[in-house]
Amino acid sequence: MNATFKDSIAEPSRRAFIKGGVAGGFLLAFHVPVFGGINEPNQPADDTNGKFAPNAFIRIDKAGKTTLVMPQVEMGQGVYTSVAMILAEELDADYSQVTLEHAPPNDKAYGNPTFGIQVTGNSNSIRAFWKPLRTAGASARAMLIQAAAKQWKVDPSGCAASDGKVTHGASNRTLSYAALADAASKETPPKDPPLKDPKQFKLIGKPQKRFDTPSKVDGSAVYGIDAMLPGMKFATIMASPVFGGKVSKVDDTAAKQIPGMQLVIALDDMVAVIGDHFWAAKSGLDALKITWDHGPNATVSNDAIWKHLRDESAKDGVIAKSVGDVKKAFESGEKFHAVYELPFLAHATMEPMNCTVQLKPDGGCEIWLGTQVISRVQQTVAKLLGVSDDKVIVHNHLIGGGFGRRLEPDMALKAVRVAQRLNGEPVKVVWSREEDMRQDVYRPVYRDEISATVSDGKIAGWRYKISGSSVIARWLPPAFQKGIDIDSIDCAVDQPYDFPNLEVQYMRVEPPAVPTGFWRGVGPNNNVFAIECFIDEVAKKLNKDPIAFRKSMLDKGPRFKAVLDLVAQKSAWGQPLGKRVGRGVCLQPAFGSFIATVIEAEVDEQGEVLLRKVNCAVDAGIVVNPDTVVAQLQGGIIFGLTAALYGEVTIDGGRVQQSNFHNYRMLRIDQIPSIDVHIVHSGEAPGGIGETGATAGPPALRNAIFAATGIPLRRLPIDLDVLAGRKQPWV
């Protein structure tokens, strides 16, 4: 029996490998570039042998195959396509023929210029890599042109490149990049290669089909969770549900009866079950009787967490920014004050956490997963194993949702610890959805206090205090300086309005027990929410139109005014609406993009919120792939609205109470309104987009509800009982 079973595993596994190679043929059928080389485990990730490899990003072999190495990972944000477009634009490659490859772990070659390490996050791929990628492409093009000119014995200035060829117009001669690859390798890269004038762009700014899409509609795309190795075992884990707890005793009597269950592994803080397949492992885990030593966090509750945050936030914070004389400003004018609070949130990426590991006889290992931080995974695993970094080979994959969750290496470390208890067999560790939700790093709880004084109808003094966990202090300690978390104050210190006197304070408050992490939209989510809610409350008290009030304080922000005007026009701002229907606006400077969003929503007598229409105007400077900007805003807004309506992780007895999509809800298609995105082409430097929608949704919806009902909600998620009048609003 067992032998038959093993055979049936090994055979399809081999087929699964081949599948990666076959996928290319399908792609060609759709006339988009080949997207190969992503998941073949034995392929050297950065093979420059015999190729023209002028820099870390470009490889051209003698057959003309042009490979572009992707320093940033594809999580659905379309970055592969945008990066390829930028490289191919300046390289003048034949875009229809390029092949993409994930970058291997190498901070020096592929480090994100903003962080110095390999990170895909902070919506900064295009901002950070815009110049380096263009330069890489232009430099390679110059070398190819030089090589051709030498061969023809002509002046390089008389040669031009396009579509993977160099042409000398005067003599009507042409050489392909393939033919030039060898000679170009011997050229010295120019120091400051001239970049194209944006007016000459052939690819950038024109909508391009995405590279990664075809394989995602026929099931051939390979995510980390799809890794298959011959002889692989399947595992699932359960870490102490109380944060910081330990395993005390495991009774596996019942688990042993589960067919296909192979082994129970009790580690210090978690239990793993190995099986013939995930189902056997999961059934085995469910059948275990685990006694936990809950440790010191067993009594931590939601109430205690909020009390702690409120008490701490009453203390003086660190001044992050100070303009004018705030104290003097508050001596006159009409005073306003409000406090806003935001809950813990889970990432709930659609692909649950997972990692496949094979330990090697040399003490190192090979790893298959999808990560936003490939070099950090390599380094932390090497440290755990006590080997040098190069002994850890990491195969990165397409990512079934990042949202900041895959900026952590924990899933790799846990999988390696499980593998250490096996005899060298490869093991795929897949977390159940429940485990994924309960062992997340959570978007921190925040408390934001704002005071303002108004003179002559404008805000003359502004005080803003942010209290919450510093993810930066844990994740990138050198960036946490003088008690200030640069992410937590993002969009607070650089808020859009002309406040003559302003003070921003930051107060780091770490919640007891609960680990915190980056969550799509990071600091701006919190700050834009508080600021934009507050502006609406002031506008209402002053009896001013929310958009007109904002514009009156934007004399120094023409790009902000432009997006507000556009969104006002597109959303029919000011046109009458029915009873309990309202429009709400949000203006934001986040991630280097200028965005104004208007949501139209209805609140019924039961407090149910009906989303009716979303309009969004965006000035993200030079846009590489316009369709990606639209898609990211549409999706990001839904991501943000999901959080506004439902998102809250609560803690009881030191553990997360939510477990799956039935009690951590998601918006579904039947609730989704039209979402129209309008791009302003300002020609300025590119801005970030991936997280902006998550920031835009909640304040715009909250302000729409404020307009519809007059209720100024100051906490998220939106409380239907308050909207139905069954409960007093929180203040």
Place this chain on the structure above:
Amino acid sequence: MSQRQLKINGEDKTVDVPDNMPLLWVLRDVLGMTGTKYGCGIAQCGACTVHLDGRAIRSCQMPVSAVGSRAITTIEGIGKTPTGARIQKAWLDEEVVQCGYCQSGQIMSASALLATTPKPDDADINAAMAGNICRCGTYVRIRAAIKRAAEGEQPT
């Protein structure tokens, strides 16, 4: 454990697995057909959607013993059906996909809808698709792609 025959995408497969093992894990972990995805395991997300005799079902809730002789179609085989091919093409034309993890399930639900309801209205789409979560929020384009596929010609 018992040997059983499954008909998947027109091919016969023999597997030897526990009776109560959900079809999802038979497909993914035993047969290596990883296009069908795990998202929740409790019929909340639709990532695991496949067809049994053309009807969309959640394979995470379908014990393999309950499949019987019904024909299983997965994302790997849906392109061979006329509606499946039309849906896939519409998905590319509308550039629906983001991370893509939910999209196997979305496409399976959408093609089952179109097979029974060639011209679905918004209510039909809501009813057929509300069981499929997309964390990336591609819903606007999913709706557009279904309508496009319903309008579209049969691919040649």
